[in-house]
Amino acid sequence: MKQIFPLTFMTHNDIPHWISHLQKIENVIAPHKNGINSFSFGKVSDPKCVILNYDRTLSSIKKYFLPPKETLFSFSTDGKETTSSKVEPINAIFLGVHNYDLEAVFRLDHNFLSGHAESQYLTRRQGALFIGVSYTPDEWHFSNSVLKDGEPNHSGGFDLFLHEIEDGYLLETLTESGQNLMKGFPLPEFDGDIPKQQSFNAHIDGGFEKVTDVFSRAWDSPVWESYAEKCVGCGTCNLVCPTCFCFNVEDEVDLDLKTGNRIRTQDGCMLRSFSEVAGGEIFRNQKAARMRHRLYRKFKYISQETGESWCVGCGRCSAYCTAGISIVDIVNDLIHDSNREIGA
Amino acid sequence: MMQIFKSIPENMEANLYLPSMGTITQTHNLTKKEKWFEIQMPETHSFSYNPGQFVEVSLFGVGEAPISITSAMKNPGLFEMTIRDVGVLTEKIHALNSGDLIGIRGPFGNGFDLKKFKGKDVLIVAGGIGLVPIRSLIHTILNDRKSYGRLIILYGTKSSQDLLYKSELDQWETHPGIEFQMTVDQPSPDWHGIVGVITTLIPSVTLDLENTVAAIVGPPVMYKFVLLSLLTKGLSDENIYLSLERRMKCGVGKCGHCQINHSLVCQDGPVYHYPELKKLQEALK
Amino acid sequence: MKPKVAVFDFTGCEGCELNKLNFEDELLALLEHIDIVEWREAMDDKSDHYTIAIVEGSISTPDCVERIHDIRNRSEILIALGACAVQGGMNAMKNQYPLEQVREEVYGCHKDLFPTLPALPLSRYVRVDYEVRGCPMTKNEFLKILTSILMGKKPIKPTHAVCVECKLNENECVYDKGMVCLGPITRGGCDSLCTNFGQYCTGCRGLVDEPDVEAMLAILNRHGLSIVEAKKRLELFNYENQAL
């Protein structure tokens, strides 16, 4: 795409000043340290605490548009009164977002805004601006195996994008909203090119094309069982996935027994109770069947309609799997297994 | 990735998950376990539906459950449902009577595509509580009888105590426009009709194979056998529709609970064309 | 008429006792809807029949056995409160040693005055309707179960692992901090209380339904515990769980 706005340059020292500048415009949400080796998006209070060179955050920014737990409405138990909960828009600048996490937001948009569009999601989502940052892929990232533009420096869809270079960052301005954010914060123009792509360490052999092909005949593969054996069924992989959105709905009654709330909480298809049908039967009682369902949702079911992978290659489910299962390994094994079968 | 966000849907509901309050206008105990309700939705609520659709029924503080509509669309906002008492929510709904309020969302799901049935002979196979949703189709056909060919209804239950809509069954038996047969699995001494599982009724029915469309609703175990006997009879896949029972939660394609393979039962179903259903490995397992 | 609720305790550390956990405000709200009829320490007002019996502690003496049967016979709904009542708790760890040895160690020369049985969960002797798990018991779960019962509905029993709540709370995984944790196989419902405070999960709420113990042992093993040590970890609150 042709560059419409000039590239500018920012030193590491400029960053906190720039964040303060952004904070004058809008709340800024950015990655922070969370614990010893982990990162988390949070509202910025001290710009110096923002960390831009991180590997991945435990939860993606989906938590802002689809809170882990939320009240859908309140009621009186006699049914005479029901009140929709007021949903506040998240008017914020999301700073330091990796390419795959924005891609994941676009996928959530698809789920929540097509068909019966959901006002809760839309209200939260519509005031968001995104400033991306490039990253160095670690052992788990594999975005370019599944996304058309999955490179760590791919800036499509962002308003502004930071490319890490020696001594600082190149700032790429992509939209008018992005340009507006820079008003009052002049930066020197940068005369040069956007740095080359970083290469990935993890790969799906044959990329997404191969995945689509293999998932059309992977249903009965023994690979599912071989990984399910190690899986303890904790559901972590669902909860950390930026494109998982399933939820459960439950009524909570206040102690006066007269009022209460209908609550939704995030759910996950790896959890045994997720597929419980009327009468108590567990529809996908085998872990292998649940694991298969999860991966089919990432690589086939929605993908065959939209042509896009519903896995964005963030590597969270592998990095955080308590049993040490890597999604790339599962997919590659499926590929090898099917190659063996067709004698290729 | 396409940015669908740019096109914000116009007719978005304020809160997809907030029920409207319907008023119960009539009730009737059908069996020990099944109770029939007629519900009037508020005038302002434009409530119209197709046969085969379902609603989400709420009692606040207890929960919500998907319930099939059992009536044919007549007056806007008026519908009927029959509820089997299987748990706490349904037990509490059973305790409600005329004049009581009940939370309703929907109607949801696709329902039967009447275009596929019009001008054709219609074969209905209902097992047990499967008669509840399919009664909406039967009534729709009866209300517009001349638009359809023969109407053949085969109905089977476990015992004669489980038969639903008994006075209606009597009418169907003598109705000139209906070829009706029923069977029970475990007859009581006062039962004089046919005995056996539902498939015992199928061989003796003569069908114009080219011109018959079948609709099957019943417990999952029944499908395999009914399908087998219909296919043996020579009916083609193309002419078969089934309705699936799955645990729907949100009803609006968001929560993921009703999904079988790529299909969301609350959106693409509960009624499926058999050739489509065959592609879903998880559907008839 | 308000439902009559009675509270009893058996062998346990008494850390679960309702009057010792500070949630007076919530209890006060609930008292609007119930009558407390028997509370060993708080009240003397005895009743023959209880709508709800809340029972703490495990069963570990012949006397306990008699009492728990009596309580069951007199109550409509029986709730087991806390890890001792639900799983036998840590008390059940003694079950791995011969009973005589335990008595000797605990009561010395007075051992004959204190007949003892293996410490078992209530459910080994009587039907238990609902469980409030945890050591000490999880307050929110207790309130949820009680309000559900008062609403006339079945309380929803958490079936997911602690990991689910821990992730929703966005805690750094304990394993990533170099500790081992029983969260992946322990029944949630505590809102991952311990890991929220940087601690590992000791498994006090017992195991999830159909736990995959083999997979869990492999995880602990991969993180440096021998299989024997790993089993010991799991046994702490689950000694009486058949899945182990």
Ligand code: SF4
């Ligand atoms: S499936 Fe795994 S790698 Fe793919 S988007 Fe989800 S968490 Fe990331």
Ligand code: SF4
């Ligand atoms: S995170 Fe790993 S162990 Fe947990 S459910 Fe997912 S695959 Fe299984």
Ligand code: FES
């Ligand atoms: S019921 Fe929620 S997606 Fe179908």
